[in-house]
Amino acid sequence: MPALSRLVIAMCMVVLSLTAAPALAQTEISISSWVPPSHFLNKDFMAGWTQEVERATSGRVKFRFLPKMVASPGGHFDAVKDGLADLTFISHSYTPARFPLTRFGVLPFGGDNAEAQSVAVWRTYEAYCAKANEHAGVKLLTIYAHGPGIMYNNKRPINRLADLQGLKFRVGGGMAADVGQAIGATVLQKPAPESYELLSQGIVDGVFFPAESPVSFKLEKLLKYATEFPGGLYSDTHAVIMNEAKFNSLSEQDQQIVMKLAGDHMARLAGKAWDKYAALGQTAMRAAGIQVMKAPDALVAEVRERTSKFEADWIKEAAAKGIDGAKVLAAFHAELKKLEAGK
Numbered sequence: 001m002p003a004l005s006r007l008v009i010a011m012c013m014v015v016l017s018l019t020a021a022p023a024l025a026q027t028e029i030s031i032s033s034w035v036p037p038s039h040f041l042n043k044d045f046m047a048g049w050t051q052e053v054e055r056a057t058s059g060r061v062k063f064r065f066l067p068k069m070v071a072s073p074g075g076h077f078d079a080v081k082d083g084l085a086d087l088t089f090i091s092h093s094y095t096p097a098r099f100p101l102t103r104f105g106v107l108p109f110g111g112d113n114a115e116a117q118s119v120a121v122w123r124t125y126e127a128y129c130a131k132a133n134e135h136a137g138v139k140l141l142t143i144y145a146h147g148p149g150i151m152y153n154n155k156r157p158i159n160r161l162a163d164l165q166g167l168k169f170r171v172g173g174g175m176a177a178d179v180g181q182a183i184g185a186t187v188l189q190k191p192a193p194e195s196y197e198l199l200s201q202g203i204v205d206g207v208f209f210p211a212e213s214p215v216s217f218k219l220e221k222l223l224k225y226a227t228e229f230p231g232g233l234y235s236d237t238h239a240v241i242m243n244e245a246k247f248n249s250l251s252e253q254d255q256q257i258v259m260k261l262a263g264d265h266m267a268r269l270a271g272k273a274w275d276k277y278a279a280l281g282q283t284a285m286r287a288a289g290i291q292v293m294k295a296p297d298a299l300v301a302e303v304r305e306r307t308s309k310f311e312a313d314w315i316k317e318a319a320a321k322g323i324d325g326a327k328v329l330a331a332f333h334a335e336l337k338k339l340e341a342g343k
Contacts, residue, residue, distance in 0.1 A: 027250055029242070031065045032085035034073035035193060039216050041089065045273040049266055056257045061250065063087070073191035077241065081137040086246040093174030093236045094191060101129040101321065102237045103314050104328050105145055106175040108307045109231035114210075114278065115271030116339035118144035121237055122267040124332040132321050138241040141262035144270035146210045147278040148232025149176060152219075153206030154199070157293060158227045161302045167205045170198050175234040175310075176208045182306045195219060208234065211285070212277035220288035229295045229303065240266060 031050070033042050042065065050063035071079035074094035079085055092099040093106075105121035122143050130140070151158060153167055161183050168186040171177045180187035188204055192213065198204045199222040207219070210232075214220050227233075240262070247255065285292055295303075311329065318325030
């Protein structure tokens with residue numbers, strides 16, 4: 001056979017082998033978010049995590065942020081469960097009756113470091129509370145906590161609980177609402193993205209938020225005073241969840257990769273991002289002229305007295321679900337102390 005003919009045949013065989021090769025299988029996962037696109041939970045935390053997964057799966061798993069949210073902030077659990085989106089993060093405080101066991105990690109004076117608190121919450125919840133299956137119907141990837149809750153208002157400094165008289169605060173619900181009611185504040189439960197409208201229209205006089213939120217929701221010019229409490233006035237937990245059918249559609253290899261990058265790792269990423277933006281928020285608040293003050297000892301004592309029952313109440317609530325609440329709290333505090341010490 002002439003050399004040229006052999007060369008042509010060889011080239012044809014190469015072309016046939018290439019065209020016969022199966023295309024790279026790729027799964028696209030849609031993300032619905034209920035905070036603005038510029039919020040760090042989207043552009044830093046979630047975007048950073050999705051890039052890690054895409055690299056680890058060699059592009060077999062891809063993510064796409066939807067142009068607008070598919071449900072109300074409080075409706076995102078069911079939206080993912082029903083397949084309207086594949087992935088999201090939810091605030092447990094928006095539907096607190098649905099996730100009562102998460103409350104051990106958001107009690108008043110719980111912690112000043114979001115990274116340590118996030119990892120401690122996840123480890124404790126996974127070890128002791130996951131068996132109650134509060135997130136049934138979706139694939140739970142992780143749980144994390146935001147930084148210490150702060151009391152903001154645009155009327156007056158808060159030195160005693162009596163100074164709350166006549167003030168109305170926007171809260172997300174859950175522990176923030178419970179604390180607000182316990183200390184005698186008038187609270188209105190609304191999702192975080194509605195805060196600007198509520199403040200600008202004078203519907204509320206203040207908000208309960210962590211340090212990053214006034215900047216994230218462009219509230220700096222609407223607030224005048226911030227009162228900080230040791231360990232936070234309250235906290236909130238978020239869960240990152242995925243549609244079960246979408247998760248099950250991934251290969252076993254890619255499921256393992258996703259879960260390796262979820263759990264502890266994902267909780268730590270979220271906590272680090274929250275701490276970073278809390279520090280930036282503190283700087284921005286002061287630059288905007290917000291008067292930031294540490295709660296006086298008398299005020300802290302009043303709040304402690306009013307909220308001291310929350311721990312015992314949670315232990316009873318956990319017992320009703322077959323969970324040893326005292327054991328959970330002890331484990332959480334031990335884990336938090338270890339993480340805060342950098343161990």
